[in-house]
Amino acid sequence: MAKIALGNHSEAAQPDCVRAVLAEVVLTFLFVFAGVGAAMAAGKMSGGGDTIMALSAVAIAHTLVVAVMISAGLHISGGHLNPAVTLGLAVGGHITLIRSVLYILAQLLGSSVACLLLKYLTGGLETPVHTLAAGMGSFQGVIMEIVLTFSLLFTVYATIVDPKKGIIAGLGPLLVGLVVGANIFAGGPFSGASMNPARSFGPALAAGDWSDHWVYWVGPIIGGGLAGLVYENIFIVSTHAPLARDDEGF
Template sequence: MTKQEFAFGRFDDSFSASSIKAYVAEFISTLLFVFAGVGSAIAYGKLTTDAALDPAGLVAVAVAHGLALFVAVSIAANISGGHFNPAVTFGLVVGGQITVLSGIFYWIAQLIGSTVASFLLSYVTGGLAVPIHAVGAGVGAIQGVVFEIIITFGLVYTFSGGSMNPARSFGPAVASGDFSGHWIYWVGPLIGGGLAGAIYSNVFISSEHAPLSSEF
């Protein structure tokens, strides 16, 4: 028995029946999460007629994301672990909980799910603009990255379920064709998720288990 290790993984394991089910679960969960979350943001934008931010509307969007998160986790928790977030997946790869190869396929499923959800939203709303993540007025790119690092660290460190989720930002960016500042929502969450996975696994987990396979 050895301590958790960072491992690439094996192709036969990554394409097993259980692995395929996990990828499908990640696709479905991410699609539903983004559809509900971004859909609530579209509705908020449609119903808000002035430029002032409506606190009640912002709370409603946050609640919609929270409920979508609950549903998504409930669907995938026992199948894939309920990541639907590349930052969470990256943290688990760094922490040795899943292999690199499986993590890559998780990412692909998550990003496709987010993209499909965003295009579906554009279609069912009659072509309304799909909102993308962007830093607030007066907030610089580096400040945005640091913010994303901190909040994503908290997310992954507790493994509970800003952006904090590159997939949540990716689909709307693809559907809208606007990737301006998009890198912020990858760099920040991946650094935060990676740090959380590494610290949690190497500092606080003392139990040992069989090493992850590193064979091709």
């Protein structure tokens, strides 16, 4: 069952909300600049061909920048960087819908500026867009993105959101980065492994190529929302009762 909180329109003017939204612009800009920049560099060095080295470079770059940017923004905005993460957390009641909309607009802005700047700095080199591989239909692409984004949000809930997470404090962002990298290895050659509508939006805007773009909204939003519903309603324990002890009463 969803635990959605609408929020109040006055929330947008609150100082903490303003700081959080600005943080999402900056964090998403830095994330996309490094992620898309790495993809552009890998493509240039490999002659535009799809190679395991190019895929590895992109996966590793995304692993590192996701982990660092979440860590950098965790205490300000939560370090979402991703509309699917924002909506997945909204389903669990961890962010209001009002703030969610502001976050998503901020993420799209940060991604767009990053990609337009990359295109300018590289002398007009096209930003690589997420598209479906030959032989993969739209439905298959949506399912792939649902599974990959479910994996991402399930990890976010399990390692960052869950109050009873059994990991060392501060390790959550690294683990989220690692699952992003693993998912790129698994899904990159097929759907592009976006998991993030903002990550797909910036390159598409800069390149003017919207082929299959809807897939990278529908898949991640469904996957993120489903993960939020599943984890929040099944795995998070809001109360704790101590286990019975054999020696109780002594």
